[in-house]
Amino acid sequence: MAAEAKAQTELNDFKSLFSLEGKVVVITGGSRGLGLHAASGFLQAGASKVYITSRKAAACEQACAALNALPNKRPGAQAISVPADSAKIADVEGLVKKVKETTDHVDILFANAGATWGEKFDTHPDSAFAKVMDLNVKSVFNTIRLFAPLLQNNATMExxxxxxxxxxxAGLGVGSLGENATFGYSASKAAAIHLTRNLAVELGPRHILCNSIAPGFFPSKMASGLMDLQGGAEKMAQGNPNGRLGRPEDIAGAVVYLASRAGSHCNGACITLDGGALWSRGRL
Ligand SMILES: NC(=O)c1ccc[n+]([C@@H]2O[C@H](COP(=O)([O-])OP(=O)(O)OC[C@H]3O[C@@H](n4cnc5c(N)ncnc54)[C@H](OP(=O)(O)O)[C@@H]3O)[C@@H](O)[C@H]2O)c1
Known part of the structure; x- marks a missing residue:
C-alpha cells in the first residue's frame, strides 16, 4: 500500500511540468492584445523563439522589441517579427517560408488573429460577414494546414x-445582438471551436494536439468599441460573476498550460476564460 501511494504521488519532474524550455512558437495576431500577452507568457516559460506575425510590420517590430527586453526570458531567446496577412493564402505561404529560414520545426502554433464586425440584422453587410468568416475560420484552417509539416517535424507521442x-x-453562447450585432463573428467563433475539435482528431495521430480558448472580454483594441457600447470597462467588470474583466496573465496562464507537458493529454478541448460570464447570461 505504501509503495502504491508512493508511486501515485511521485510525479515525473513536477518542476518542469509547465516549462516550455527551448520551444519554438508562432503567433498570428501577435503584435498586440491577446497574442502579445501569450507571447510574453511563452517567452517567460522558456521558449527559445517566438515568431510574431500580423499585417503591420512596424507593429510586429515594436512588439518584438518589447518582448526582447523582457528580463526573465531564457538566455538567447528571441522574438522575431514576420509580418503577413493571415487572410491571404499567399501571405501565409510566405510566412511559413520565412519561418523556415531560421528553424526546421515549430512546436507551438497560436492561431489567434481575428476580426469582428458589429451591425444590426437588417443591414448586416455580406462583405463584413465574409471578411470575418475568412479570417476567423478559413485562415485558421489554412494556417494550421500550411504549418503542419513544421509542427510534425519534432513532434512525438511523449x-x-x-x-x-x-x-x-461568443462562439459558445449568443454574441452581441441589436444595433451592433456580431452574427458573423459569433458564427465564426463557433466554427473555430468545432474546426479545432475536428483537427484534434485528424492531427492527434501526427502528434499535433489542437485546442481552443474562448475568452470573455479582455480590454484590447478590438474589444474597446463593444465594451464602450456596453457601458465601459468598469460597469462590465462589475457585472461579471468574478467581478473583473480578463487580464494578460489569464491568457498567458492558459496558453502555457495548453502548450506544456501539463496540457499534453488535452486535445479537442475549449477552455473558457471569462470569469463565468457565459453562464450568467439570461439570468433572471
Ligand atoms: N479582446 C477580447 O475581449 C476578445 C474576446 C474573445 C476573443 N478574442 C479574440 O482574440 C483574438 C485577438 O484579439 P484582440 O482582442 O487581442 O484584438 P487586437 O488587440 O485588436 O489584436 C488583433 C491582432 O490581430 C492582428 N490582425 C488583425 N487582422 C489580421 C490579419 N488579417 N492577419 C494577421 N493579423 C491580423 C492585429 O495586427 P495588425 O492590425 O497589424 O494586423 C493584432 O495583432 C481575436 O481572434 C479575437 O476575436 C478577443
Missing part, C-alpha cells in the same frame, strides 16, 4: 506539438 486557436465565448 512530446507532441500544439495548436491553440483563439475562439470566444
Amino acid at each position: 512530446d507532441p506539438s500544439r495548436v491553440i486557436v483563439t475562439a470566444s465565448i
Whole structure:
C-alpha cells in the first residue's frame, strides 16, 4: 500500500511540468492584445523563439522589441517579427517560408488573429460577414494546414506539438445582438471551436494536439468599441460573476498550460476564460 501511494504521488519532474524550455512558437495576431500577452507568457516559460506575425510590420517590430527586453526570458531567446496577412493564402505561404529560414520545426502554433464586425440584422453587410468568416475560420484552417509539416517535424507521442486557436465565448453562447450585432463573428467563433475539435482528431495521430480558448472580454483594441457600447470597462467588470474583466496573465496562464507537458493529454478541448460570464447570461 505504501509503495502504491508512493508511486501515485511521485510525479515525473513536477518542476518542469509547465516549462516550455527551448520551444519554438508562432503567433498570428501577435503584435498586440491577446497574442502579445501569450507571447510574453511563452517567452517567460522558456521558449527559445517566438515568431510574431500580423499585417503591420512596424507593429510586429515594436512588439518584438518589447518582448526582447523582457528580463526573465531564457538566455538567447528571441522574438522575431514576420509580418503577413493571415487572410491571404499567399501571405501565409510566405510566412511559413520565412519561418523556415531560421528553424526546421515549430512546436507551438497560436492561431489567434481575428476580426469582428458589429451591425444590426437588417443591414448586416455580406462583405463584413465574409471578411470575418475568412479570417476567423478559413485562415485558421489554412494556417494550421500550411504549418503542419513544421509542427510534425519534432513532434512525438511523449512530446507532441500544439495548436491553440483563439475562439470566444461568443462562439459558445449568443454574441452581441441589436444595433451592433456580431452574427458573423459569433458564427465564426463557433466554427473555430468545432474546426479545432475536428483537427484534434485528424492531427492527434501526427502528434499535433489542437485546442481552443474562448475568452470573455479582455480590454484590447478590438474589444474597446463593444465594451464602450456596453457601458465601459468598469460597469462590465462589475457585472461579471468574478467581478473583473480578463487580464494578460489569464491568457498567458492558459496558453502555457495548453502548450506544456501539463496540457499534453488535452486535445479537442475549449477552455473558457471569462470569469463565468457565459453562464450568467439570461439570468433572471
Ligand atoms: N479582446 C477580447 O475581449 C476578445 C474576446 C474573445 C476573443 N478574442 C479574440 O482574440 C483574438 C485577438 O484579439 P484582440 O482582442 O487581442 O484584438 P487586437 O488587440 O485588436 O489584436 C488583433 C491582432 O490581430 C492582428 N490582425 C488583425 N487582422 C489580421 C490579419 N488579417 N492577419 C494577421 N493579423 C491580423 C492585429 O495586427 P495588425 O492590425 O497589424 O494586423 C493584432 O495583432 C481575436 O481572434 C479575437 O476575436 C478577443
